Amino acid sequence: MPHADSPPVFHATGLAKKYGRRGEQALADVNFTVPAGRIIGLVGPNGAGKSTLLQLACGLIEPTAGSLSVLGSRPAASAAHLARVGFVAQNTPVYGSFSVAEHLTFGAKTNPGWDQALAERRIRQAGLNPKQKAGRLSGGQRAQLALTVAAAKRPELLLFDEPAAALDPLARKGFLRNLMEFVLELGASAVLSSHLLDDIEQVCDHLIVLCDSRVQVAGDVRDLLASHARLVAPRDGLNRLPAGVEVIRTEHRGHYSHAVIRGGTRPGSLPYSVEPVSLEELVLAYMSRAADTGTGMNIETAAWESRR
């Protein structure tokens, strides 16, 4: 398990990535900190910059500006640092002509901390035939193999770019359960990039919402749910909210406005009815706001900072 004084798993300051001189601004002025030992949900629409952030985190690409530290160092700063991070890319890549067992042999040869017993146990549990060529595995089996190879490195941080996208709902549920068990067994941190809010809600205790190249909101899931609420007020009521209450997203229905707000969640602090917000509503509120304005805002919860 990470110690209380472990460095943050991520610390991004003014992080930006532009592909090519005239290319897309994939990330712009991204700032966030995540303490160690978290399972982090990275959500956002297509093209938001999620894969770019994960590739920066494992040192596959370099930032254009700003900095990102991962487990207290520059990504891929050394072979030792590389071994502390496991990455499963978007299409759960495996070597098609290698058998399942050959993947484990290759993993053992290339990773100093390789845990062969863990790898073999996982392969058995997932019902994979060690002799089967990886090119003949189903999407779900490939995902299990890729997860096993990444976890048997015994990394401190596992990065998954939409790992369950190709799986049917039942296989996805099983895969996510496995992933959770693995992360807990390893005492590791993990990032799960996904469009599927259900998946995020099931397994993640920390959230980063990325839209339009910017972090819209980030923080501990419980803190975020506690600091946001759903408010129903007369249409003109939203103009009279006290200072410190921020309206994230409003929908007008008849004479009433339904809003997701940040702040003002203490009982009795607002003259209108306030209800708890679900994680899905919260994420959709930030995503809709970014889509409406076309610009992200950089909001980082002060929760982590205040707990230090």
Ligand SMILES: Nc1ncnc2c1ncn2[C@@H]1O[C@H](COP(=O)(O)OP(=O)(O)OP(=O)(O)O)[C@@H](O)[C@H]1O
């Ligand atoms: N290698 C690349 N060269 C040029 N532009 C790129 C490259 N990779 C990503 N981009 C651009 O950067 C932006 C962010 O892409 P990225 O793949 O990080 O988003 P994403 O959130 O992972 O999207 P998705 O959910 O669709 O996988 C997009 O506009 C994309 O076109």
